[in-house]
Amino acid sequence: MHRIHAYPAKFPAFITTKALVFAQQNGVETSCVADVFCGCGTVAFEAKRNNIHFWGCDINPVATMIAKAKSRKYQPWRLQKYYEAIIEAFLRSTFDNAYSSANERLKYWYDREHYEDLFRLKSAIEESTSPSSDYRLFFTCAFSNILKATSRWLTKSIKPQIDPCKKPTDVMVAFKDQCKFMMAANEESDVSGESTIDIITGNFLDPSVNRPKVDMIITSPPYVTSYEYADLHQLSSLWLGFAEDYRELRNGSIGSLHHVYNFERELKRLNNTGSSIVFRLLDRHKPKARSVAKYFLDMQQVAAVCHSMLNNGGMALFVIGNTEYKGVKIDNACHLAESLFSSGFADVYATKRRISKKILTPYRDKRGRFTTDDLGRKVYSEEFILIGRK
Ligand SMILES: C[S@@+](CC[C@H](N)C(=O)[O-])C[C@H]1O[C@@H](n2cnc3c(N)ncnc32)[C@H](O)[C@@H]1O
Incomplete structure (x- = not known):
């Protein structure tokens, strides 16, 4: 069921199972799990298989359509x-x-x-x-x-x-x-449990989103300036009537190149990791620095909102990759770890995993396709798993 629809940057299903086992070994009884960037529903499906209640959110209506379709059982x-x-x-x-x-x-x-x-x-x-x-x-x-x-x-x-x-x-x-x-x-598919699967289409940071209290969060945040989800899913969005103009769906998308905000004023809200990366980028490419700064500011808020959603003793797990631009390392994992600490998470653990599929083709060419040619843009061949405890 995980392969019923293509979706960029979905994470392997086994991460969910391992995360639930890890939580249990550390004393977290998970009766409700959330994926705050649920994408095409990898965690939703695994939650259903494990008979655990699930709450998921994604701003991309194509993602939530797939996630809902995936987590149901059909005769x-x-x-x-x-x-x-x-x-x-x-x-x-x-x-x-x-x-x-x-x-x-x-x-x-x-x-x-x-x-x-x-x-x-x-x-x-x-x-x-x-x-x-x-x-x-x-x-x-x-x-x-x-x-x-x-x-x-x-x-x-x-x-x-x-x-x-x-x-x-x-x-x-x-x-x-x-x-x-x-x-x-x-x-x-061996999905048979009675657990509820609640998936909403919306901006996770929008204060009007009704977020439940959960025992665990398992999620992979969007990458910075890599995928324009609204653009990539424009065929589905237009055919299925989610928008008359797919560009409307870019609004609020974290990690997008398209954003409107007051850069100079907001800059001082960046944490230490964020400001040191953004200041190095400013010398190389100002528009890129602005997009990365917006991403970091959004992710700081994501950390705080995730903390507020967790029951005491709950756990949040993030799968996140780093990247590089014009020689500047964009250390998203370090930035998120700092954001988790400042939001009140105690005991933040980090571990690294290699992404085996991309080892042989670690670059993207000008057309955005994977290549072994090192003249292309470097893509992630490893990613981090950050775990914070409330
Ligand atoms: C790395 S993908 C998640 C993939 C998912 N783990 C899976 O297996 O399909 C990040 C997701 O974040 C979503 N996203 C971006 N900005 C968002 C926002 N403000 N609120 C909710 N979702 C958002 C994107 O649409 C994308 O689906």
Whole structure:
């Protein structure tokens, strides 16, 4: 189930299990766990498997759609019935010149044939399933995951760009394969517990977000200026109606290059690690220094809000990577450790893990793809696990 939809920077599922065991060995009885940047629901799914209540939050509506779809259990015979109904409805449907009235941005990504087929498929899903049912969610998730393969999007790139040589995959071939994969994953899934899974779409730092008290937080914060989640998921956001203009979804996204704030005034709120990194960056590249400063300020607040969410004796675990820009080490882990101490966490532990998949391809080329060429941009080959106790 962890592979039903692509998502950048998701962390391996075993970290959740190890974290829960570590907490228990250290006297934390976890009846409710939160992932405050839940992404595509890795922790949500593992919480459900372990029959633990879960609360998750993510600002990206595509992420929460996947996370919800992933943490439910579906009846295989019902999935098969809906699947057949969708295929039948698709075959029955006719072209109605949807392309001419399509969103301009979608026209940029799709040729007429693929757009029209996707339009018919989306209508077939809507016709065959009821609006707020789990089954609508399951097939919407399948639909969302085929949107890049059926478009001109340059595959495996973290920068949205057209691949001029690409032959987009046929819509129904992609959809049938995707549904078969997801249906097999559902049959294998051992989720059966009665625990509640509550996933909200919103900015974790927004004071109006209703955050519960929990025993444990397991999360991986966004990276600084690496992924523009709103841009990367624009196809799903536009097709599924989350926004008319995907750029609206950048607002409030931590680690984004797009932000509005008073840099000079806010600078003095940075902690020691944050200000020393930002001052070194200021000499090299002012816009980058501004983005890193905004990220650090947000993460300081994240540490404080996480502390306030925990029950006394609770534990928070963060998976976080460092990076480098023009020779300046951006030590996110050290900055977060300092932020955890200043927020009242006692006993902050740190450990390092190697990311094996990236060892052979530790750089990104100009198009954002992994490469072994060291002229590219260095990416993370290790990351830190920080654990704080309240
Ligand atoms: C490293 S990813 C988390 C991946 C997740 N652990 C998984 O396995 O899928 C960081 C997430 O933080 C989310 N994010 C960024 N800013 C946010 C904010 N202000 N509030 C809530 N979520 C935010 C991004 O949308 C992204 O999904």
